[in-house]
Amino acid sequence: MPGITREEVAHLGRLSRLELKDEELDHFAGQLDAIIGAVARVSEVAGEDVPPTSHPLPLTNVMRPDEVRPSLTPAEALSGAPAQEQQRFKVPQILGED
Amino acid sequence: MTDLTRLTAAQTAAAVASGETSAVEVAQAHLDRIGAVDEKVHAFLHVDTEGALKAAKAVDDKRAAGEKLGPLAGVPLALKDIFTTKGIPTTVGSKMLEGWIPPYDATLTARLKQAGIVILGKTNMDEFAMGSSTENSAYGPTGNPWDLTRIPGGSGGGSSAALASFQAPLAIGTDTGGSIRQPAAVTGTVGVKPTYGGVSRYGMVAFSSSLDQGGPCARTVLDAALLHEVIAGYDPMDSTSIDAPVPPVVEAARNGDVRGLRVGVIKEFAGEGYQAGVMERFNESVELLRELGAEVVELSCPSFEYALAAYYLIAPSECSSNLARFDGLRYGLRVGDDGTRSAEDVTALTREAGFGPEVKRRIMLGTYALSSGYYDAYYGSAQKVRTLISRDFERSFQQVDVVISPTTPTTAFPIGERADDPMAMYLADLCTIPANLAGNAAMSVPCGLASEDGLPVGLQIIAPAMADDRLYRVGAAVEAAFTARWGHPLLEEAPIL
Numbered sequence: 001m002p003g004i005t006r007e008e009v010a011h012l013g014r015l016s017r018l019e020l021k022d023e024e025l026d027h028f029a030g031q032l033d034a035i036i037g038a039v040a041r042v043s044e045v046a047g048e049d050v051p052p053t054s055h056p057l058p059l060t061n062v063m064r065p066d067e068v069r070p071s072l073t074p075a076e077a078l079s080g081a082p083a084q085e086q087q088r089f090k091v092p093q094i095l096g097e098d
Numbered sequence: 099m100t101d102l103t104r105l106t107a108a109q110t111a112a113a114v115a116s117g118e119t120s121a122v123e124v125a126q127a128h129l130d131r132i133g134a135v136d137e138k139v140h141a142f143l144h145v146d147t148e149g150a151l152k153a154a155k156a157v158d159d160k161r162a163a164g165e166k167l168g169p170l171a172g173v174p175l176a177l178k179d180i181f182t183t184k185g186i187p188t189t190v191g192s193k194m195l196e197g198w199i200p201p202y203d204a205t206l207t208a209r210l211k212q213a214g215i216v217i218l219g220k221t222n223m224d225e226f227a228m229g230s231s232t233e234n235s236a237y238g239p240t241g242n243p244w245d246l247t248r249i250p251g252g253s254g255g256g257s258s259a260a261l262a263s264f265q266a267p268l269a270i271g272t273d274t275g276g277s278i279r280q281p282a283a284v285t286g287t288v289g290v291k292p293t294y295g296g297v298s299r300y301g302m303v304a305f306s307s308s309l310d311q312g313g314p315c316a317r318t319v320l321d322a323a324l325l326h327e328v329i330a331g332y333d334p335m336d337s338t339s340i341d342a343p344v345p346p347v348v349e350a351a352r353n354g355d356v357r358g359l360r361v362g363v364i365k366e367f368a369g370e371g372y373q374a375g376v377m378e379r380f381n382e383s384v385e386l387l388r389e390l391g392a393e394v395v396e397l398s399c400p401s402f403e404y405a406l407a408a409y410y411l412i413a414p415s416e417c418s419s420n421l422a423r424f425d426g427l428r429y430g431l432r433v434g435d436d437g438t439r440s441a442e443d444v445t446a447l448t449r450e451a452g453f454g455p456e457v458k459r460r461i462m463l464g465t466y467a468l469s470s471g472y473y474d475a476y477y478g479s480a481q482k483v484r485t486l487i488s489r490d491f492e493r494s495f496q497q498v499d500v501v502i503s504p505t506t507p508t509t510a511f512p513i514g515e516r517a518d519d520p521m522a523m524y525l526a527d528l529c530t531i532p533a534n535l536a537g538n539a540a541m542s543v544p545c546g547l548a549s550e551d552g553l554p555v556g557l558q559i560i561a562p563a564m565a566d567d568r569l570y571r572v573g574a575a576v577e578a579a580f581t582a583r584w585g586h587p588l589l590e591e592a593p594i595l
Binding site for chain 1: 198199200201202294295308334337338340401404407408410411418422425426427428429430431432435437439440441442443444445446447449450453455458459461462463465466469475476478479480481482483484485486488520521535536537563
């Protein structure tokens with residue numbers, strides 16, 4: 001298992017949408033390397049014949065009746081919005097200029 | 099005059115119901131206590147004086163009108179700041195949600211209100227419930243009332259500290275890998291992680307959805323049971339809520355008879371890393387259960403040795419996905435939106451500014467474990483370990499009714515000692531994690547003070563899913579026998595703040 005490098009932390013930061021600062025890269029590299037080194041031992045006992053468990057309850061597709069129910073008003077739903085306009089969430093530009 | 103803050107929840111409710119005192123007097127006594135000691139303890143992030151007095155008055159009015167009161171009506175409670183509270187700030191210990199006022203109540207919050215429980219305020223916690231010391235709170239650490247220079251456990255350190263410093267007789271926590279039980283252990287209080295799916299997660303900010311479970315915290319086993327009954331039960335708003343009757347926890351807490359009960363001791367929970375004083379108290383508890391008529395059996399759960407590793411892959415993986423919602427677009431913090439930057443850049447700047455180091459570590463760890471090329475080796479293997487741990491529990495519960503262990507390998511460590519050493523911090527959850535991975539019910543109950551440092555030790559009791567009542571039966575037996583042996587409840591030995 002190769003160690004976690006500064007460049008890999010930068011890549012993970014981008015994938016995680018974290019604009020990491022320079023000094024964080026070295027700090028996290030050492031820590032993530034130690035953690036990943038320690039948790040890698042799960043593969044020692046994870047045999048081919050062992051089925052995976054994703055959840056403690058055997059549930060699939062829990063549905064509720066499709067009924068109209070009371071819900072938040074637009075004002076309530078927008079109450080925490082960093083910016084809003086015309087009863088909508090106002091967000092920074094999502095697509096390029098043209 | 100009786101100090102109202104020293105009563106148990108059951109005593110308080112009885113005093114309110116009989117008219118011996120009023121809910122408003124009780125609430126005021128606790129608000130005064132918070133005013134007097136919380137500057138030192140820092141258990142609360144937000145105190146809702148007005149709301150608490152209003153809720154208390156509603157209970158008094160109801161009583162005056164001759165209406166029947168619930169079993170915890172008029173009892174004050176400290177609510178972990180991870181449950182949404184309509185009109186009251188909810189921060190999850192993070193700058194990401196600083197100043198956010200939720201427009202709705204969590205199901206758990208609504209049930210507390212419905213029961214006439216008086217919510218005093220919101221308690222401090224590790225950011226997004228990630229941590230074992232409450233040092234990861236963006237709003238500063240909480241002190242352990244037994245020694246303010248030590249950690250009160252985490253992530254629910256505000257709730258455990260509020261109980262141990264008599265700022266509230268009841269509290270709520272959430273337990274993803276031990277965040278209710280480990281704080282209870284290190285503060286000499288009682289904490290219960292109900293069966294996964296037993297208490298609704300609706301309105302509880304998600305960290306690791308297949309592990310997160312809200313539950314009751316108190317100073318006595320009976321108080322925890324009374325609170326458990328209020329918050330548990332099916333909720334159609336949570337798709338993983340179990341649609342079955344709540345186990346008879348209050349009846350079990352009042353019973354406390356362990357004669358003939360089969361108790362398993364897991365031999366893997368001992369050895370290197372376990373403080374001698376913790377093992378002394380644990381062994382004394384085993385002996386005590388024998389004296390009380392339980393049958394003690396030694397068991398082996400070989401896969402538990404891999405539980406910590408599996409947990410630190412599964413929880414970060416789920417958290418990296420759950421916390422993607424904090425994008426600075428719809429609620430919470432937004433940073434760097436100067437009209438020229440793209441939404442993606444604003445999101446990255448917001449998350450960089452809004453999340454603390456432990457949250458960033460876990461998001462990146464989860465992103466790594468789930469990325470193509472690594473998925474099978476890390477997340478996939480961890481899921482298989484989860485199966486092996488469930489199998490170890492299933493095999494154990496064919497032989498015994500409950501299993502027991504120390505709740506945490508050491509007593510409360512000094513604030514700062516493990517703050518920048520994640521692996522050392524993670525070891526605090528060594529004994530508590532298996533129950534989360536398997537979805538079992540588990541409790542921590544005080545079992546004395548460690549001889550070398552005079553700090554509280556917790557006994558962990560684990561029961562099969564939906565057998566939460568067994569925890570209360572054993573917990574009540576241990577509590578009653580130890581209290582008789584000590585001549586008083588353990589918390590009477592805590593320093594007066």
